[in-house]
Amino acid sequence: xxxxxxxxxxxxxxxxxxxxxxxxxxxxxxxxxxxxxxxxxxxxxxxxxxxxxxxxxxxxxxxxxxxxxx
Amino acid sequence: xxxxxxxxxxxxxxxxxxxxxxxxxxxxxxxxxxxxxxxxxxxxxxxxxxxxxxxxxxxxxxxxxxxxxxxxxxxxxxxxxxxxxxxxxxxxxxxxxxxxxxxxxxxxxxxxxxxxxxxxxxxxxxxxxxxxxxxxxxxxxxxxxxxxxxxxxxxxxxxxxxxxxxxxxxxxxxxxxxxxxxxxxxxxxxxxxxxxxxxxxxxxxxxxxxxxxxxxxxxxxxxxxxxxxxxxxxxxxxxxxxxxxxxxxxxxxxxxxxxxxxxxxxxxxxxxxxxxxxxxxxxxxxxxxxxxxxxxxxxxxxxxxxxxxxxxxxxxxxxxxxxxxxxxxxxxxxxxxxxxxxxxxxxxxxxxxxxxxxxxxxxxxxxxxxxxxxxxxxxxxxxxxxxxxxxxxxxxxxxxxxxxxxxxxxxxxxxxxxxxxxxxxxxxxxxxxxxxxxxxxxxxxxxxxxxx
Amino acid sequence: xxxxxxxxxxxxxxxxxxxxxxxxxxxxxxxxxxxxxxxxxxxxxxxxxxxxxxxxxxxxxxxxxxxxxxxxxxxxxxxxxxxxxxxxxxxxxxxxxxxxxxxxxxxxxxxxxxxxxxxxxxxxxxxxxxxxxxxxxxxxxxxxxxxxxxxxxxxxxxxxxxxxxxxxxxxxxxxxxxxxxxxxxxxxxxxxxxxxxxxxxxxxxxxxxxxxxxxxxxxxxxxxxxxxxxxxxxxxxxxxxxxxxxxxxxxxxxxxxxxxxxxxxxxxxxxxxxxxxxxxxxxxxxxxxxxx
Numbered sequence: 001x002x003x004x005x006x007x008x009x010x011x012x013x014x015x016x017x018x019x020x021x022x023x024x025x026x027x028x029x030x031x032x033x034x035x036x037x038x039x040x041x042x043x044x045x046x047x048x049x050x051x052x053x054x055x056x057x058x059x060x061x062x063x064x065x066x067x068x069x070x
Numbered sequence: 071x072x073x074x075x076x077x078x079x080x081x082x083x084x085x086x087x088x089x090x091x092x093x094x095x096x097x098x099x100x101x102x103x104x105x106x107x108x109x110x111x112x113x114x115x116x117x118x119x120x121x122x123x124x125x126x127x128x129x130x131x132x133x134x135x136x137x138x139x140x141x142x143x144x145x146x147x148x149x150x151x152x153x154x155x156x157x158x159x160x161x162x163x164x165x166x167x168x169x170x171x172x173x174x175x176x177x178x179x180x181x182x183x184x185x186x187x188x189x190x191x192x193x194x195x196x197x198x199x200x201x202x203x204x205x206x207x208x209x210x211x212x213x214x215x216x217x218x219x220x221x222x223x224x225x226x227x228x229x230x231x232x233x234x235x236x237x238x239x240x241x242x243x244x245x246x247x248x249x250x251x252x253x254x255x256x257x258x259x260x261x262x263x264x265x266x267x268x269x270x271x272x273x274x275x276x277x278x279x280x281x282x283x284x285x286x287x288x289x290x291x292x293x294x295x296x297x298x299x300x301x302x303x304x305x306x307x308x309x310x311x312x313x314x315x316x317x318x319x320x321x322x323x324x325x326x327x328x329x330x331x332x333x334x335x336x337x338x339x340x341x342x343x344x345x346x347x348x349x350x351x352x353x354x355x356x357x358x359x360x361x362x363x364x365x366x367x368x369x370x371x372x373x374x375x376x377x378x379x380x381x382x383x384x385x386x387x388x389x390x391x392x393x394x395x396x397x398x399x400x401x402x403x404x405x406x407x408x409x410x411x412x413x414x415x416x417x418x419x420x421x422x423x424x425x426x427x428x429x430x431x432x433x434x435x436x437x438x439x440x441x442x443x444x445x446x447x448x449x450x451x452x453x454x455x456x457x458x459x460x461x462x463x464x465x466x467x468x469x470x471x472x473x474x475x476x477x478x479x480x481x482x483x484x485x486x487x488x489x490x491x492x493x494x495x496x497x498x499x500x501x502x503x504x505x506x507x508x509x510x511x512x513x514x515x516x517x518x519x520x521x522x
Numbered sequence: 523x524x525x526x527x528x529x530x531x532x533x534x535x536x537x538x539x540x541x542x543x544x545x546x547x548x549x550x551x552x553x554x555x556x557x558x559x560x561x562x563x564x565x566x567x568x569x570x571x572x573x574x575x576x577x578x579x580x581x582x583x584x585x586x587x588x589x590x591x592x593x594x595x596x597x598x599x600x601x602x603x604x605x606x607x608x609x610x611x612x613x614x615x616x617x618x619x620x621x622x623x624x625x626x627x628x629x630x631x632x633x634x635x636x637x638x639x640x641x642x643x644x645x646x647x648x649x650x651x652x653x654x655x656x657x658x659x660x661x662x663x664x665x666x667x668x669x670x671x672x673x674x675x676x677x678x679x680x681x682x683x684x685x686x687x688x689x690x691x692x693x694x695x696x697x698x699x700x701x702x703x704x705x706x707x708x709x710x711x712x713x714x715x716x717x718x719x720x721x722x723x724x725x726x727x728x729x730x731x732x733x734x735x736x737x738x739x740x741x742x743x744x745x746x747x748x749x750x751x752x753x754x755x756x757x758x759x760x761x762x763x764x765x766x767x768x769x770x771x772x773x774x775x776x777x778x779x780x781x782x783x784x785x786x787x788x789x790x791x792x793x794x795x796x797x798x799x800x801x802x803x804x805x806x807x808x809x810x811x812x813x814x
Contacts, residue, residue, distance in 0.1 A: 002475055002484070002518050009469035009495050009505050016463050036471060036503075042496055044471050044505060057464060065410075108574055112534035112746045115573050119737045122569075141749025184568050187612075352575070 007035055008050055010043050016057070017041055023056060084280060085297060086154045092294050093156050097175040100183040105301040105354075106155060107180070113141065114148035118157060118172065122180060127161055127169035191302070194310035201339050204346070206309050209335060213348035216332025217271065218385045224248065225259060225267065225388065234330045243285040244278055261420025267389050268421065268429045272353055278331065279354070291320075299324060303333075303347060304354035311337070311344040367433040371408070373446040375453070379404040380435060392416055393426050408449065413457050423458035468508040469495055475502045480521055487517040534743035537657055537665040538570055539580045540672060541646040544623055547586065547638045548675040548705070554729045559704075560619075562733040563672065564612055569737055571595055578665060580653055582646045583619060584673075585626030589645040591653075592618035640678025643671065643711065647688035647699070654697055666744045668698045668721065671712055674705045679770050682711075682763035689715045698722075700740050704729060710759035710770075717758045724753045765792065 010020065017040055024034045033046040045053075085093070085106065096102050107118060117136075121128065130149075137145040149170070152158035158170045197203075204212065216234075223233060224244055248263035259267075266274060279300065287293045299321055306312060314336075317325060325345050329336045333351040337344055368386070370378045377394050379386055380403055387404055390396055393416035396406040416426065427450045434444035443450070475481040481502045488494035493510025497503070506514050542563065549556045567579050581593035593615040647669070654667040669692065692699055698721035701712035708725065716723035726735040742750055763770050764785035775784045780794035790797050 002480070003473050004511070004515070005471040005473075006508070007469065007471060009467045009507075010464060011467075011495075012464040020464075038496055038498070038505070042505075044469070047468070050466050053464065053466070061460065104572060107572065112743060113749060115534070116742060116746055116750070119569050119573065119741055120734075122737070123734065136751055138749055138751055141746075144749055180572075184565055184572065187568075 005035060005044075007047050008045050010045055010053075012041060014040050017043065019057070019060065020053065023053075084283060084293070086156075088294065090156060094173070094175050096294055096298055097156075097173060097179055099298055099302070100179045101305045102298055102301050103176050103179045104183060105304065106157065106176075110151060110155075110157075111144070111148050113137075113144050114152050114157075117148060117152065118180075121158075121170075121172050122177060122184075124172070127163065127171040129163070130168040130170060133170065190306060192312050192316040194307065195313050195342070195344055202337070203309070203311060204335065209309055209346065209348050212335055213332040213350050216330070217275075217350060218383055220331055221267075221274070222385050222388070225263065236327070236330045240282075240285070240327070244281050246281065259419070264392060264416075264419050264421045265425060267392065268425045270432055271350075275350060275353065282327070295320070296324065300354055303328075304352050306347045306351070308347055308349055308352055311346050314343045314345060367435050367439055369430055369433045370435045370438050371430055371445045371449055373448055375408045375449055377404075377406045377408060379406070389429075392419070393421060408454070410457060413454060414461070417458055417461055423455045426454055467495060469505050470508060470511045470514075471503065471505050472514070473501070473503040478502065480518070483521070484514055484517060488514050534745045535574055535576045535665040536570065536743045537578045537580070537654065537667040538567075538670060539582065539650040539653060539667065540567065540670045541582045541584050541589075541643065541650060542592075542619075543641050543671075543673045543675055544583045544585050544619070544626070545639070545641040545675040546623070546627070548641070551638070552674060552704075554704070559729070559732065560616075562736070564615065565733050566736040566741065567593075570741060573741075573743075576665060578657075580650070581615060582649050583622045583626075584641045584643055584646040585622065585629075586639045586641060587629040587631065588622075588626050589642050589649055590622045590625070591649070592622055638675060640681065641673065641675040642681070643673065643677075644681040644684035644688060647671075647685065647692075647715075651688060651691055651695070651697065654695065658695075668700060668744060670700045670702065670740055671715070672702050672704070673709060673712060674703070676705060676707070677709050677711045679763035680768035682768065683765060685711050685715070689718050692719045698744065700724075702726065702736065702740060704732075708759065710761055713755060713758045714760060717755050722752050723755050 010017075012020070020043065021034065021037065024032050027033070033049040034043055035046060036044040038044060085096070088096070097106075107115060110118070117133070133149070134142075134145065149158070152170075153160050157173055157176055159173055161169050161171065163169050220234060220236070223236075224241070225248065248260060248266050250258050250260045266277060269277070283293055283296055286296055314322065314325070325334055325336070328334050328351070329345070331350070332348060333354075334345040334347050337346065368379055368381045369390075370380075372378070377390065379390055381387075382402060387396060387399065390404060390406055393412055394406040394408045395412045396404060398405050413426075417423075427445065430445045430450075431443075438444050472484065475484070481499070481504070485494060485497055485504055488504065488506045488510055491510035491513045493507035493514070494504065495507055496505040540563075544556075567581070570577055570579055577595075579593070579595045580591065583590055583592045650669045654669075657667060658664050689699065692715075697719065699712075699715040699719045700721040701709065701716050701723045703709045703712055703723070703725045713723050715721065722739060724735065724739050726732055739752060742752065761770050761772060762774075762783050764774055765782045766784050766786070766788070769785065771783070771785045775787060776782070777784070777791040777794065777796060777798070779796045780791060782791055782793040784791075788798060
């Protein structure tokens with residue numbers, strides 16, 4: 001019988017995908033959210049982690065942005 | 071982040087949504103036919119002129135032969151538009167083939183217009199009565215000033231020195247989608263509001279007129295009569311004075327509202343009062359594709375991201391503040407810079423990079439407008455668009471993951487079903503797994519249930 | 523020679539300059555009356571103006587001895603009151619046309635009897651191009667210009683050089699020249715003009731339906747031409763006329779410096795002044811030197 005799992009489909013570029021996979025690996029076992037890694041630019045994750053991923057990516061972006069010291 | 075775009079439709083789309091009988095009645099007026107004709111896409115205009123004197127239905131296949139392979143999609147768009155506006159009437163002939171014919175009322179009015187010319191229902195007043203008529207430049211300046219004052223009142227009423235006469239209920243109608251009114255908070259611009267500000271004047275004008283017409287419909291005024299008067303107004307001559315006495319009461323009310331928006335200028339002399347149409351009024355019958363950007367620009371963007379706007383208008387300052395950091399204002403110049411923070415702010419408010427870039431390009435100062443590109447590409451492609459893309463690196467869609475299909479046929483069938491509902495996000499035919507959007511999940515589940 | 527590519531235009535605002543053949547010698551012997559012809563042309567012009575607020579139409583009358591502007595849709599004189607039976611456009615144009623024909627007749631010079639003097643097409647093409655150049659400089663986004671030649675009289679070979687110059691000038695400015703030829707044979711000049719500039723040459727088979735041909739073929743704006751099937755030229759007559767006698771020739775002499783064409787041997791090129799036959803003389807002198 002066909003099995004259907006509910007979740008969130010993520011599509012991004014390769015470096016971002018690696019970042020998300022790394023983020024997943026650093027989580028404790030109960031919090032791991034990746035259900036399937038589909039290919040190097042797509043993956044399928046648990047529902048409700050969207051906001052968490054977005055805020056982590058925003059923080060990652062801020063960390064990597066140079067701000068001229070005043 | 072979902073994007074809400076105000077689609078800058080002109081009120082031709084409103085006309086298209088009217089009932090068939092009302093539309094046919096509208097087409098008895100030659101000016102309306104002319105305005106509708108002008109609003110059509112170029113290929114559609116051509117077809118109307120070609121078919122204008124043909125009385126018999128023409129097979130759709132014949133029309134398709136007129137087009138080269140490159141033009142097939144444009145042909146479809148043109149025909150659809152013509153049928154939607156009931157300019158072309160679709161029928162089926164005895165061989166069960168589709169045919170098109172020009173709407174007879176439309177045809178008659180247009181033929182008459184071609185041969186006899188159009189006559190306005192009113193003549194301009196003699197010059198011995200109309201004193202102190204403004205020159206064309208003064209009139210254009212007046213129209214621009216009124217329109218800007220109206221826009222400023224629309225978005226930040228506190229900044230206006232001389233408020234217009236528009237009733238507050240009417241203002242609220244216009245502000246419906248542009249401002250969000252929250253209790254105890256000052257009204258803030260919505261996403262649609264930001265996009266509205268960055269549109270060019272013609273698109274803004276139609277948006278307002280559209281809201282005006284829908285509001286009038288709610289108050290019980292006949293939209294057809296309103297539209298027909300406005301289109302008639304657009305064929306009057308700019309700068310000529312027309313007596314108020316030639317208007318019905320209904321039309322007089324409308325003229326008063328339009329005067330506040332800058333479409334007409336009202337004047338009173340000793341022997342009578344009159345109204346003078348401005349460029350904004352005559353623009354009502356222009357089509358969207360017509361050069362709306364033939365007005366003079368005022369913005370210079372340099373390769374170091376600095377923005378110099380030669381303008382004194384408060385409205386322009388507000389618009390620039392939407393996406394750039396305004397640093398200082400001189401008597402004739404606003405100086406600012408496009409920074410990451412200012413752009414991120416804009417993106418968060420729902421403005422897209424394309425809107426910002428097209429605003430800068432359309433309003434480019436004549437000194438830089440001739441240059442290709444008018445806005446340096448290191449600003450547009452390499453920064454504004456890049457920063458927008460940077461914010462949206464990851465696309466997330468709610469979906470369902472399907473696996474363990476009993477057979478390849480079921481898998482292929484489910485894939486096709488998902489594709490039909492535009493929901494297939496990803497598939498692996500070797501492993502027979504697929505990902506389907508949640509919106510389409512229901513349909514795929516039904517399909518699979520039926521397979522058992 | 524490949525025909526000129528047309529510029530890619532995004533909208534359909536057009537500036538149409540029409541050169542109207544008013545040659546009285548041609549019209550007096552032509553079976554179709556000028557009045558009927560003119561009424562169909564006027565309806566066509568009106569339909570161009572109908573299509574867009576910014577469309578412009580200019581009409582230049584081509585006479586035997588002169589050319590003149592008879593109508594400009596952008597001028598203020600058109601806002602006069604309509605006479606009720608016809609729009610201001612018509613009355614204005616007809617008035618100017620009458621004046622022009624009268625003036626042209628006064629300038630008449632004697633011509634050889636039995637032949638029909640040709641119309642001054644080169645003059646009206648030049649005037650059209652001058653107007654278009656002015657339009658290009660008129661503002662940030664000028665309308666797309668094109669020229670439509672409504673011609674009936676046969677080509678005058680004496681105008682060959684001037685017409686070719688006008689054609690190349692139009693090609694350089696990317697202004698297509700359309701031709702609607704109603705005379706008996708084909709006009710070589712107009713065929714060449716349309717071919718070189720990327721316009722359309724068409725000879726309507728039935729003059730009763732002229733308006734329909736005009737609106738189907740020649741009303742197409744430059745933007746839509748990329749998408750519509752329009753009459754293609756079949757066999758362009760590329761014959762030239764000689765520069766010395768202005769007669770059409772098939773074979774002749776060509777100056778290798780400026781490419782002027784002559785029907786008989788000359789010592790010196792009349793256009794650029796280069797001396798002919800020099801190389802031959804030198805070569806035979808060199809031969810004689812070697813032999814000696």
